[in-house]
Amino acid sequence: MPMPEWLRSRKGAQTExxxxxxxxxxxxxxxxxxxxxxxxxxxxxxxxxxxxxxxxRIVSLVDGDFTxxxxxxxxGDPLGWVDKRPYPDKLQSDREKxxxxxxxxxxxGAVGGFTVGLGVMDFYFRGGTMGTVVGDRVALLxxxxxxxxxxxxxxxxxxxxxxxxxxxALMQLAKTTQAVERFRRDGLYYIAVLTDPTTGGVSASFAFxxxxxxxxxxxxxxxxxxxxxxxxxxxxxxENFQRAEFLLEHGAIDMVVERPKLKETLVRLLDYGVGxxxxxxxxGRAR
Amino acid sequence: MNPIVDREKGLIELGRRIEELKTLSATxxxxxxxxxxxxxxEYAKIQQEIFGSLTPWxxxxxxxxxxxxxxxxxxxxxxxxDELHGDRFFRDDPxxxxxxxxxxxxxxxxxxxxxxxxxxxxVRVNFGMVTPEGYRKVxxxxxxxxxxxLPIVTFVDTKGADPGIGSEERAQSEAIASCxxxxxxSRVPSVSTIVGEGGSGGxxxxxxxxxxxxLQHSIYSVAGPEAAAAILFSDAxxxxxxxxxxxxxxxxxxxxxxxDEVIGExxxxxxRDKDATxxxxxxxIERHLAELAPWTPERLQEARYRKYRQIGAWRARxxxxxxxxx
Numbered sequence: 001m002p003m004p005e006w007l008r009s010r011k012g013a014q015t016e017x018x019x020x021x022x023x024x025x026x027x028x029x030x031x032x033x034x035x036x037x038x039x040x041x042x043x044x045x046x047x048x049x050x051x052x053x054x055x056x057r058i059v060s061l062v063d064g065d066f067t068x069x070x071x072x073x074x075x076g077d078p079l080g081w082v083d084k085r086p087y088p089d090k091l092q093s094d095r096e097k098x099x100x101x102x103x104x105x106x107x108x109g110a111v112g113g114f115t116v117g118l119g120v121m122d123f124y125f126r127g128g129t130m131g132t133v134v135g136d137r138v139a140l141l142x143x144x145x146x147x148x149x150x151x152x153x154x155x156x157x158x159x160x161x162x163x164x165x166x167x168x169a170l171m172q173l174a175k176t177t178q179a180v181e182r183f184r185r186d187g188l189y190y191i192a193v194l195t196d197p198t199t200g201g202v203s204a205s206f207a208f209x210x211x212x213x214x215x216x217x218x219x220x221x222x223x224x225x226x227x228x229x230x231x232x233x234x235x236x237x238x239e240n241f242q243r244a245e246f247l248l249e250h251g252a253i254d255m256v257v258e259r260p261k262l263k264e265t266l267v268r269l270l271d272y273g274v275g276x277x278x279x280x281x282x283x284g285r286a287r
Numbered sequence: 288m289n290p291i292v293d294r295e296k297g298l299i300e301l302g303r304r305i306e307e308l309k310t311l312s313a314t315x316x317x318x319x320x321x322x323x324x325x326x327x328x329e330y331a332k333i334q335q336e337i338f339g340s341l342t343p344w345x346x347x348x349x350x351x352x353x354x355x356x357x358x359x360x361x362x363x364x365x366x367x368x369d370e371l372h373g374d375r376f377f378r379d380d381p382x383x384x385x386x387x388x389x390x391x392x393x394x395x396x397x398x399x400x401x402x403x404x405x406x407x408x409x410v411r412v413n414f415g416m417v418t419p420e421g422y423r424k425v426x427x428x429x430x431x432x433x434x435x436x437l438p439i440v441t442f443v444d445t446k447g448a449d450p451g452i453g454s455e456e457r458a459q460s461e462a463i464a465s466c467x468x469x470x471x472x473s474r475v476p477s478v479s480t481i482v483g484e485g486g487s488g489g490x491x492x493x494x495x496x497x498x499x500x501x502l503q504h505s506i507y508s509v510a511g512p513e514a515a516a517a518i519l520f521s522d523a524x525x526x527x528x529x530x531x532x533x534x535x536x537x538x539x540x541x542x543x544x545x546x547d548e549v550i551g552e553x554x555x556x557x558x559r560d561k562d563a564t565x566x567x568x569x570x571x572i573e574r575h576l577a578e579l580a581p582w583t584p585e586r587l588q589e590a591r592y593r594k595y596r597q598i599g600a601w602r603a604r605x606x607x608x609x610x611x612x613x
Contacts (some may be wrong), residue, residue, distance in 0.1 A: 071533040078543075078599065079534050083519040132599030139596065161488070166534045167545055168599035170509040173467060173488060175595045181471040182592065200441050201509075203460035204448075204488040209468055223459035223488070224450030228514065232450050242455060252458040261544060 007066055026047050040259045049218055049259060051096065051196055054105040056120035057155060061118065061263055062109035069107045069117075069144060070137035079166050080238065085150040087164040090126065098124045102133045103158070111153065112267030114278055117145030119154040123197070129162035130202055135172025138206060142179035151189040151197055151274050153266060156207045159225075160200020173205040180209045189273035191266065194221050194253065195242070212269055213253045215244035216262065221253070267278075291348040294337050295555070301330050308320075338555050341504070345526035346536050349504040349510055350484045354558035356565060358384055358399025358442035358482065364565050365390050365397065373424060375458065380421030382412045384447075385428045390440060391573040396432035398425050398493060399442035402483060416449040422462035422492055429469040439470075439477035439575050441493040446511055448489030466492035476579035476587060478572050481505040481537075481546075482557075497591055498575040499545060501537040502568065503552040507545065508535035544598055548574075 026048035041050040056073070058066055072233040074161050075096040081087040095101060103125040119141050121128045130138075138154070145152045161169040184190060192210035194203075204223055207213070215221060222242035230237055231246070240246050244256045257265045271280050305326045312319040341349060349355075362368055366389040373379040381408045385398040400417060403409030417425075448459055470477060477496035485494065485507035501507060508515075516522055516529035540546035550567050558563040579587065 079532070081532060083532065118293055137600065163510055163515055163533070165599065166509050166532075167507055167540060167543055170487065170507075171545060171595060171598040173491055174471075175598060177464070177467040177495065178471045178595055181468055186473065187507050199460075201488050204463040204492075205467060206464075208458070208461040208464040218612050221460075222455050223448060223463065224455065229452065229455070233452065237452070241452070247458070250456050250462060252457065 006032070007058060022050070023114045042259060048076035049196065049216065051123050053124060054100060054120040054155075057120045058105060058109070061153075061266070063086075063109050063113065064110065068105065068111035069109050070140045073102065073133050073136050073140070074101055075131060075133045075151070077164075078168055079164070081164040081166075081274070083164075090164070094125045098122060100125050101258075102136050102137065103128045103130070106137045108144075108148075108150070111270065112263065113269040113280065114267065114274060115150055116200065116270065117141050117148075117150050118153040120151070121155060121157040121195075121202070123157040123159075125165075126162060128156075128158035128197075129160060129200070130158060130172050130176075131165040131169045132172060134162075135169075135175045138176045139179035140170075142183040143175075146183045146186055146188060149186075149188060149277075151191065151265065152183065152268060153191045153193065154210070155193045155195055156198040156202050157195045158198055158200065158202035160197065160202060171203065171256070172259075173201050176206045177209065178207050184209075189270075191269055191273075193262070193266070195219050197221070199225055200221065208252075211273070212263075214265065214269070215247060215253045215256050217244060217256050217258045219244045221247050289348050289351060290352065291345060291352055291556075292388045295511075298330065298333055298555075300338065301326060301333065302472065305330065307580075318462075320472050334554055341497065342511070342527070343530040343536055344534075345580070346504050347484075347506055347526075347530050349556050350506045352556060352558055353404060355483055356557055356561045357404060358401050358444055360389065360400055360561065361442055361480075361482065361565055361568060362397060364569060366392060368397070371424075371428065372412050374427065377420045378415075380418050380424060382415055382417045382449075383421040383424055385424060387437075388440070390569060392577060393573065395440045395576070396435075396436050396437045397440045397442075398428055400445045400490075400493065402444050413449055414438040415445045417445060417489060417492075418451070418454050419457040419459050419462035421447070423464050424461075425493060426465045426469045429473055433469075433473045433475050435473060438475050438579070439473065439496065440572055440576075441477070441479040441496065443479055443481045443485045443490045443493050443507075444483035445486050445489050446484055447486035447490070450480060463488050463492045467495050470495040471591070472588075474584035474587065476576055476582065478575045478579075480568055480572060483570070484508075486511050495591075496597065497579055497587060497594070498547045498574070499540075500548045500568070500571055501540055501546045501552060502550050502557060502564070503537055504556055505537060506535040508533050509542050 022031045022033055024043040027046035029045040045240040077087050104121045107120040190210045191212045192207050198207050198221045220242050247253045249254050308319050308323050368388045370386040384401050388397040395464040401412050402415035403412045444503050478498045479494045479496040480500040482502055512530040513523045516525040537549045553560040
């Protein structure tokens with residue numbers, strides 16, 4: 001199985017990167033980039049979670065290869081959108097910054113021995129917003145996983161529907177919902193992992209349509225953006241409002257998991273759902 | 288203040304003067320026909336100027352016009368209506384009117400988002416912004432419709448889902464996601480009509496239907512123009528520009544392959560002749576329901592899947608398509 005070049009280059013290649021420092025946006029501490037990577041991109045001083053790039057997340061999860069799906073589906077400019085900058089310019093600079101062609105990477109790989117359809121959204125590409133390409137790739141992931149009778153694990157990170165694609169973007173909520181529904185109707189298993197931030201149209205569609213909804217510790221999750229709510233009610237919101245822990249307390253999600261424990265937790269959840277079907281040994285590891 | 292209402296004022300005043308002259312002419316037995324004809328010509332000219340070609344922003348304000356017929360007014364013209372209440376968990380959201388109904392004799396489940404016509408009503412219905420309880424009532428009725436084999440008829444009219452603390456605490460996202468899911472899995476025909484403002488996911492929760500009808504001056508948008516302006520131009524007063532960029536008019540929705548039918552409104556808007564507008568809308572819904580009535584649940588689901596699967600897939604270099612039964 002061919003591994004995409006962007007993924008190969010990330011696997012075990014950290015030492016070749018030039019020494020770089022990162023400043024923690026939460027406590028201001030200067031962190032050595034390779035140390036940060038070794039610590040799951042969590043600040044060593046204050047515990048702040050840096051948002052992960054999709055390729056890094058995939059590397060942190062898959063056992064070996066990852067076969068990308070839908071990479072050939074690329075964005076256009078259906079509305080000829082211009083605000084401060086033309087939409088194609090924004091896409092181009094995000095492509096250069098992130099090395100990705102869109103805000104989600106989808107494909108197949110093995111996690112702890114279980115073969116899964118895996119999707120990971122990337123907040124660094126247009127704020128993880130869902131336009132037609134994100135909708136198409138997510139739908140395609142569920143369709144192909146359905147054909148192969150495999151579970152789907154989907155990591156969300158999104159500011160919502162992509163405004164620059166107007167109503168076409170809103171309709172991706174409908175498209176992805178249908179793909180999830182068809183997949184679930186066949187008795188297949190879907191786990192969503194909500195990471196920082198998961199809001200708007202993505203939270204109001206496939207993020208909350210999973211059988212098991214996991215949230216990464218500290219992630220902001222909600223429908224309306226924090227600023228919108230503050231403007232509406234004209235008061236400051238408490239710090240923990242719309243955090244993963246807040247949602248757990250209110251019964252909206254199944255569990256909050258710290259990043260270093262995410263993979264092992266997913267492997268256990270996959271084992272309950274498909275362990276028997278995928279021939280795992282009773283102790284939970286796939287054979 | 289709604290700019291459309293402002294512009295209408297002069298027109299309404301002119302209309303009143305014409306009526307006065309007519310009354311005068313009849314009661315005093317004087318011939319004022321030349322004056323009346325001149326004023327009527329002016330009236331038609333101004334009306335054409337104001338409403339003949341509206342900018343996107345003017346259409347936003349038309350969609351929000353306080354006198355525009357609301358969901359309750361459409362529902363009141365059905366042959367029968369028995370309202371059903373509540374989400375079974377928390378409360379009954381008055382921003383959603385829902386229940387069993389008969390449309391031209393056909394048994395249906397009807398669900399509408401209710402905007403208020405004045406301040407008092409708006410306070411009661413939260414300005415038409417639905418809370419999670421409202422969406423859970425909607426989902427319950429969608430599921431009931433499938434269970435009983437009754438078609439689903441929805442009237443969409445909301446600025447968006449309620450953005451409050453309580454709504455977030457009670458999982459607004461999940462509530463909307465569940466409505467979408469219920470429509471996706473429904474085994475009965477469904478028709479949504481955007482009668483006023485179709486704002487974002489809170490509107491789409493009632494809109495993942497087999498057919499989408501829009502009134503000519505209704506709007507359907509990924510985000511409210513004010514919110515979009517605040518995000519994109521960092522300036523909420525640029526809403527008119529944002530409204531043009533968002534492509535939110537009924538004409539745009541047809542071009543983008545989203546709306547199946549647009550129903551024309553009287554010059555000046557639906558509120559200038561409510562009865563005629565409502566009649567046209569109900570006829571159109573019935574026409575679509577009659578067409579879909581013989582379809583099996585499998586055919587409905589397959590057609591629905593394809594309808595939304597292809598929206599916006601135009602740019603894919605290789606078009607991925609789900610092969611299913613035809």
